[in-house]
Amino acid sequence: MAAELASTRAVSRTFEPVRAPLLIPTWVIIGFFLVAPVLMMLAYSFLTKEFRGGVIWEFSLAAYDQFIFDRGLFGDEPPQIEWTYIVIFVRSIIQAGVATLLCLIIGFPTAYFIATRPRATRSMWLFLVTVPYWVNLLIRTVSMKFLIRDNGPLNEALLGLGVINEPIALINTDFAVQLGLFYSYLPFMVLPIYASVERYDFALSEAAADLYANRWTILRRVILPIVRPGIVAGCILVFVPSLGAFLAPDLLGGAKNFLIGSLIEEQFKGNAGNWPFGAAASMILLSLVLIALFIYARRQARRSAQAL
């Protein structure tokens, strides 16, 4: 037993002498495209804003202060909690959460369906899922706008069929934003869930049925717990980009209900922006996401430690 565990941990030594040089490209790319931009944003968030966009290299906590406190129009009143941005964050989390839920509700059955097709046809189904994503996100979001507007094909069809008497107001609603996010990120849900359902041993479903479990119980007690890592991965992959998205909120929500993504985008656009404030908002968003992931990872580690 111990020997088995040890052997699974042993790493092949074949490439040991060249491992470091082979890893150089990876480190360069991660450093250049991931670490450097984040550090830059971190630095910007502690600088002073330049009025025509950009920053003055002078340390300041103004950006964070602006995010959290309201000091009146001229900044001379006693500080109160500034609710505007907190509300935007909460609203964004709710929107991203609903979009993730929609993706899960549609994505899980889709992934399950594909994983249970004959092996030969699976790659075709997977290909079909990704086909819409060969088109640019902007184009897709704009098409969605045309589809669901008041005199768009969806409303026209429903009116024509006599299902409704007046066009449903879909465009410029929260639901439209959720729909847009759902459409943007659905494959990120389908693919990881597919990967774990595909590895699932369906003899386990038979065993559960044999032991008096009905379909619902099989799903809840056997399939879902076993494919959970795929579901969690899918949810993270959908939730995190949804949280910072700005295309769908701008185009489908009519920029009426501001979300984090749009808020940050505004700060870096044109001359009206406030770079340090945008950077600070980004850092707060990043911290929240990282804290959530960290808590999840800790719980997972504890769970698997229990298992062993």
Place this chain on the structure above:
Amino acid sequence: MAEGNIAIDVRNAVKRFGAVTALAGASLTIRDNEFFTLLGPSGCGKTTLLRLIAGFEEITEGEILLYGEDIGALPPNRRPINTVFQHYALFPHMTVAENVAFGMRRLRWSKADIEDQTGRILDLVKLGDLAARRPAQLSGGQQQRVALARAMAPGPKVLLLDEPLSALDLKLRQAMRIELKQIQKETGITFVFVTHDQEEALTMSDRIAVMSAGEIRQVGTPREIYEAPVDRFVADFIGETNVLDVTVHRGPEGVWTCRLPGGAAFPCQTGRPPQDGAAAHVLIRPERLSLVSEAACENGMTGVIDQAVYLGTDIQYGVRLDGGPALLVRAQNAGESAEPFRPGDRVGLAIAPGAARLLID
């Protein structure tokens, strides 16, 4: 419980997968309390029949009765039958105890009852101290016991076992045979056991059904199947055997005589009387033949030893008869001094009384 009580009655069961017929009209009755084995080569339909009984496959034609009740339309979760799967199919995210409790939970047993029964069953399969482990932390043999415990815990009327020992190594497999048989006797559950291993079938079963190409060829006790196979397939599949082409002749007082092409003749047993003078096959097991000196041979079966293979407990000789076929003869290894026969020697063959059986195809 009466001996003759019927647990499972399969009536003319047919299963087709598209154009492929996996089971072509199988009928059999399995008695209460019985260790019943479905034996056959892979693809013979034995697993299909098991899956029909479990409810994993829908029957195409015919019916399956459990204690007189037609269960053909019931899904697996409504049948009081449990299965031990070939690769165990243990729930990897649950502990051993949770695996064992799974069926009882679904049947809404009380917490105390579940705990009691889990403890009792785990003790029965000698896994009491591993209740908190996960399947991945167990050896193959231990996983096999968990699968058995999990299937027995809810107290099924019938337990189905789908080649449960095939993934274990030889030593463990032999030990588990005895243990399985013991557990079956102790619990009184009807076992339906699927295997392709004839030795397994012979050592464990009360009765065996030999299957081939979607059909049941013979049902009987291990002794009946081994000593009185109904056809050449059964004879060949169960154990090593000599099959000889002969002509049959009616002798005095209803005794039948087999005559080999070379002229040798010996009496034989038959269930169904053949036609006088007909060509037939006769079956003689190698261990029912013995080597004698040529002079002492009474039936005219004489020949030369081709080869002698040392098998440990036995020595197997190949003997080529004069003007006729080759036969295998198995003699117990009685030590070096008692080994007078060597390849090249001329010998005669003696057949144990009743050992030659006529096969009618």
